Amino acid sequence: xxxxxxxxxxxxxxxxxxxxxxxxxxxxxxxxxxxxxxxxxxxxxxxxxxxxxxxxxxxxxxxxxxxxxxxxxxxxxxxxxxxxxxxxxxxxxxxxxxxxxxxxxxxxxxxxxxxxxxxxxxxxxxxxxxxxxxxxxxxxxxxxxxxxxxxxxxxxxxxxxxxxxxxxxxxxxxxxxxxxxxxxxxxxxxxxxxxxxxxxxxxxxxxxxxxxxxxxxxxxxxxxxxxxxxxxxxxxxxxxxxxxxxxxxxxxxxxxxxxxxxxxxxxxxxxxxxxxxxxxxxxxxxxxxxxxxxxxxxxxxxxxxxxxxxxxxxxxxxxxxxxxxxxxxxxxxxxxxxxxxxxxxxxxxxxxxxxxxxxxxxxxxxxxxxxxxxxxxxxxxxxxxxxxxxxxxxxxxxxxxxxxxxxxxxxxxxxxxxxxxxxxxxxxxxxxxxxxxxxxxxxxxxxxxxxxxxxxxxxxxxxxxxxxxxxxxxxxxxxxxxxxxxxxxxxxxxxxxxxxxxxxxxxxxxxxxxxxxxxxxxxxxxxxxxxxxxxxxxxxxxxxxxxxxxxxxx
Numbered sequence: 001x002x003x004x005x006x007x008x009x010x011x012x013x014x015x016x017x018x019x020x021x022x023x024x025x026x027x028x029x030x031x032x033x034x035x036x037x038x039x040x041x042x043x044x045x046x047x048x049x050x051x052x053x054x055x056x057x058x059x060x061x062x063x064x065x066x067x068x069x070x071x072x073x074x075x076x077x078x079x080x081x082x083x084x085x086x087x088x089x090x091x092x093x094x095x096x097x098x099x100x101x102x103x104x105x106x107x108x109x110x111x112x113x114x115x116x117x118x119x120x121x122x123x124x125x126x127x128x129x130x131x132x133x134x135x136x137x138x139x140x141x142x143x144x145x146x147x148x149x150x151x152x153x154x155x156x157x158x159x160x161x162x163x164x165x166x167x168x169x170x171x172x173x174x175x176x177x178x179x180x181x182x183x184x185x186x187x188x189x190x191x192x193x194x195x196x197x198x199x200x201x202x203x204x205x206x207x208x209x210x211x212x213x214x215x216x217x218x219x220x221x222x223x224x225x226x227x228x229x230x231x232x233x234x235x236x237x238x239x240x241x242x243x244x245x246x247x248x249x250x251x252x253x254x255x256x257x258x259x260x261x262x263x264x265x266x267x268x269x270x271x272x273x274x275x276x277x278x279x280x281x282x283x284x285x286x287x288x289x290x291x292x293x294x295x296x297x298x299x300x301x302x303x304x305x306x307x308x309x310x311x312x313x314x315x316x317x318x319x320x321x322x323x324x325x326x327x328x329x330x331x332x333x334x335x336x337x338x339x340x341x342x343x344x345x346x347x348x349x350x351x352x353x354x355x356x357x358x359x360x361x362x363x364x365x366x367x368x369x370x371x372x373x374x375x376x377x378x379x380x381x382x383x384x385x386x387x388x389x390x391x392x393x394x395x396x397x398x399x400x401x402x403x404x405x406x407x408x409x410x411x412x413x414x415x416x417x418x419x420x421x422x423x424x425x426x427x428x429x430x431x432x433x434x435x436x437x438x439x440x441x442x443x444x445x446x447x448x449x450x451x452x453x454x455x456x457x458x459x460x461x462x463x464x465x466x467x468x469x470x471x472x473x474x475x476x477x478x479x480x481x482x483x484x485x486x487x488x489x490x491x492x493x494x495x496x497x498x499x500x501x502x503x504x505x506x507x508x509x510x511x512x513x514x515x516x517x518x519x520x521x522x523x524x525x526x527x528x529x530x531x532x533x534x535x536x537x538x539x540x541x542x543x544x545x546x547x548x549x550x551x552x553x554x
Contacts, residue, residue: 112211115154
């Protein structure tokens with residue numbers, strides 16, 4: 001969900017005067033040049049339009065699902081349309097940024113957000129404008145994520161989730177979950193036509209994590225809005241994996257043991273050491289997580305270094321780490337959700353503690369996981385998540401599907417409408433994702449292929465071994481995936497692989513599922529000599545969604 005981990009990258013949020021005189025096309029950059037498309041958006045009412053030229057604005061930005069952070073200087077017409085759904089008591093802002101006529105590439109690019117935020121504003125849009133796109137995002141009726149919010153907007157739905165204790169704000173949940181996405185597309189195209197005198201030739205949407213969920217929601221429910229969609233690490237079943245993500249913290253509370261981060265990291269490194277070479281090459285990547293059977297209890301008692309202090313791995317620590325890897329499992333055998341893979345950085349989201357200098361540790365609020373339980377399930381800001389019983393926890397996992405799956409999940413594998421509209425979809429998922437369990441994405445795509453054996457003609461999914469959430473990790477990141485999407489949409493060039501580059505500049509080709517990246521030859525001491533091919537993954541025949549009876553879209 002791009003859970004704000006990259007927000008510090010946007011700390012340099014720009015400078016540059018707001019001045020008049022931005023070159024325009026058919027319309028000037030003023031509010032009078034634009035009209036709210038009320039005739040296309042039943043059930044809405046305009047609350048106002050603002051438009052002002054921005055010239056020589058400099059900001060740090062990056063495209064979603066990349067590590068291509070750069071400083072850009074751009075000029076554009078900044079248009080904001082504000083509207084409401086009468087009776088819902090909501091106020092939604094859609095921001096459209098329009099380059100000058102001679103700088104526009106004729107395309108629209110919409111951007112998603114992450115966590116509980118529907119958008120990240122300038123963090124993404126400036127890079128889009130610099131490439132010549134007219135860009136758009138929506139706040140879905142609540143505050144956008146930004147570099148200044150320290151993650152609070154993305155990590156918790158407070159204060160907008162409840163209208164009062166016990167009563168969720170259904171209107172804002174629906175806005176955030178789906179309908180604001182279609183309204184955003186309609187508004188953007190109306191603004192583009194007013195400013196340039198024509199509709200965009202092609203329209204695209206890109207997002208990671210929560211933005212990836214938004215991307216999938218558009219493909220599933222609003223098939224005609226965008227020609228090409230890039231969904232990175234999509235939070236497809238957000239209603240299930242977020243509360244399930246609290247399981248390791250819940251186990252910590254039951255055991256009364258709170259491992260320091262160095263102990264958790266030591267278990268992770270032990271797993272990498274045990275499973276790294278299962279794919280034939282030692283590169284600090286677990287490229288075949290389905291083959292990794294490492295048991296953390298097998299290294300209990302071994303020594304590890306913690307900031308210069310020698311400590312021993314504990315049985316309690318092993319149990320907690322295993323809880324993050326397996327996902328929720330009740331004593332009666334009930335399954336909650338997938339866990340993350342064993343090379344994921346667990347101390348980013350799943351196991352958080354605060355420790356004194358002598359390693360007396362206490363639990364640290366996870367924000368992302370526990371806030372769902374507090375605000376959307378218990379619906380009580382005073383609810384103490386650390387005092388839940390196992391039975392209560394699994395009751396909440398059932399409750400969340402009943403109350404929120406239809407509203408928020410982007411888990412419908414029937415993409416036939418998107419296919420009929422001629423759309424193209426690229427999904428990619430880091431296998432070392434520390435926030436979203438990769439098996440959830442894999443299970444979803446397996447269902448897509450079950451429904452349509454020809455799905456790869458318009459929708460392709462790629463695994464990225466060793467890559468963390470949205471970017472990061474030691475694996476190779478497909479920074480050019482969006483360009484390959486554009487080529488697929490506009491030239492018919494389907495991506496047989498995604499070209500990816502790791503932090504050392506070494507290139508690897510990511511394979512379309514059900515193929516997997518397979519080591520062929522080369523010396524790990526010289527990464528440039530490594531050769532990989534795409535071969536059929538035998539594990540792809542195992543339909544992993546089958547063990548989760550509640551996974552089926554309803």
